[in-house]
Amino acid sequence: MPADLSPEEFRRLGHAFVDWVADHRAGLPGLPVVPPVEPGEVAAALTGPGAAFAGGRLPESPRPLEELLGEVDRVVVPASTLWQHPAFFGYFPANASTSSLLGDLLSGALGAQGMLWSTSPAATEVEQVLLDGLARALGLGEAFTFTGDGACGGGGSIQDSASSAALVALLAALHRAGGGAWRETGVDGTERVYVTAETHSSLAKAVRVAGLGARALRVVGTVAGTQSMSAAALAGAMAADVAAGRRPVLVCATVGTTGTGAVDPVRDIAPVAAAHGAWLHVDAAWAGVAGLCPELRHVVDGAELADSFCTDAHKWLLTAFDASLLWVRDATALPAALSVTPEYLRNAASESGAVVDYRDWQVPLGRRFRALKLWAVVHDLGLDGLRTHLRGHVAAAVALAGWVRAEPGVVLAAPPTLGLVCLRFVTADGGPDDATTRAVLERVNVSGAAFVTHTVVDGRYVIRVAIGGVATERVHVEQLWELLRTGAAAVRATSALPRS
Missing domain, CATH: 3.90.1150.10 (Aspartate Aminotransferase, domain 1)
Structure with missing residues (x-):
């Protein structure tokens, strides 16, 4: 039996699966947003007598693939919180427009592993062009583009999440704060990262993953009567840390906190961070895309002064998860901190210095062609x-x-x-x-x-x-x-x- 569908079978089943998606989306208003399901019910439905994985065992023999749609209707949909439901108002949106699904289909069809320019030139350069265009459309300025006029040359990449974007920004900040020695020496316990009580928990996790420990996280006070970071409080905290022999590494300013949507004053925070040589990362995961509208661009005021800026296309910009957009003003910063090159990854294009290898802009080696679904939108x-x-x-x-x-x-x-x-x-x-x-x-x-x-x-x-x-x-x-x-x-x- 062939391991793959024939073109004819794929076409026939593809129509059936697309019809299912269209019908499911059309029927969402008539379904409960949150399922009335108890823990263990899904597993029981899958492993009970006559079920797909009866007795907890996977099937030995092939089954018609169209039967899977019936199982999804029977087991999955009734036990799913429906994030695409028009009455879903929780957390922040997770937009998955059908146009982005079609783009994702093309990405999956190509099956590209875009870790290096040489492993998929199109995956790299389409992403570069899209991120440059979006940087301009959001009002971030040319310094964040590959083709711009930044002193070091900037650029953007599509990460899997704002959490990953925060982590790689922190790693770049550690490398810079250590004078380039961080890769060899690691941390020494004096590093400090500045947030507010409203900052997303991904920053606290990034601090732990980077090996800094919870003591490295400094919670800065907010402007009276708001949940927005106080530049004065930040200046005081950083000065006190420096006087105590500690090293400011990164300040995270949030544009649209998860709790209340508070916006930290990036323009006021930037000179405070710069005075101590700290990396300024702007986490605008939800709200940043609003910068596409000129009348809403005030929410990203001062972002051009940051070292890195992140906003999610998969929250409010209609692109199916995962697609988090991260820009840096210095395109050498992430590779300097993250690049590890075994012999089997060496190639002429990379050695030439004329291309971007996105594997050096993230923690994982492998990466999908995410830009296609964003392009489709x-x-x-x-x-x-x-x-x-x-x-x-x-x-x-x-x-x-x-x-x-x-x-x-x-x-x-x-x-x-x-x-x-x-x-x-x-x-x-x-x-x-x-x-x-x-x-x-x-x-x-x-x-x-x-x-x-x-x-x-x-x-x-x-x-x-x-x-x-x-x-x-x-x-x-x-x-x-x-x-x-x-x-x-x-x-x-x-x-x-x-x-x-």
Whole structure:
């Protein structure tokens, strides 16, 4: 039996699988966003009598591939949290537009391993051209492009996640802070990395993975009444560390924190970091793509002063996971820290210095041709279409924030940022009502009609509404608002009943 499908069989099955995707996406509004499933149910459905892996054993004989679609309908869909559902408002969006799926199909068909320019010239250069174009479209400036006018020459790459982007930025920062000796000597315990309490946990993980230990992480204070980093507090912390013989290595400024969407003042932070020779990394994983819209570009103000800048195409820019965009102002920084070249990877193109080998811009050796799915999105929508997508969600968030302001018994828990609105319920006298806020969130999520997540702000439980799904429109936000309002009324009515 051949190990691969014939072209005719692939064509026939391909139509069936694409039809399944189209039907699934069309039917999403009628499905619960969160599945009513208990731990172990999926495994039991797969391993029970007559199931695909009955008794926990894999099948010995081949089965018709189209049967897999039936198993996905039976086992997978009913037990999946539906991230592409138009009423998914949790975490941040994970856009997987169907145009990006088609681009991913092309990438998989080519099956390229783009670790070196020589192993797939197209995979490398398409990515370079796309990232240069997006740097310009986002307003980052020419210094972040391969063809720009930066003193060292910059450039971008597509990482698997903002977490990986933060890690490689930290490794480059360690290498630079150590005068190029970090690769040989490692860390000495004096290194310090600066964040706020709102900074994404991936920075804390990067510090641990890099071998610095939790003591290297310095949590900097925020501007009074906000969750944004205070440049003055940063300056004080860095000066104190230097006086104590410690070495500032990296400052992470966040544009759109996960909890509340807070934006750190990059322009104010940059000179403080530079004064101590620290690498400035801007984590704009969710919010950075808003820079495509001129009227929203204020969120990335000062980014051109950073050493590295990251934003995710797979959150709000319609590109199926994984596709995190990382730019650096010095294109030699990552290879200097990360390049390890065994004999079997040596080749004439790399030795010439005329090409980029993206394996030196990341931790893994191997990499997929991610640029194709991003290209498919840009080709399908153009920058104008992407801006329309972003603007529609921002407008819906503005509307939701207005409804909250006008409704008794509910308040904004933080200033709205782009498509993120944080709210909480309060008592009749305006006091915090964490119990109602928590109960309303649980009620909405259990209903299956929508999904929201929470955070804690100033010790108070808060509902986050992240508007940004591929199919999410204002009508879905209106429906969520009605769920929140009626949920609060029901919770309060129940709590007001006399106890027997």
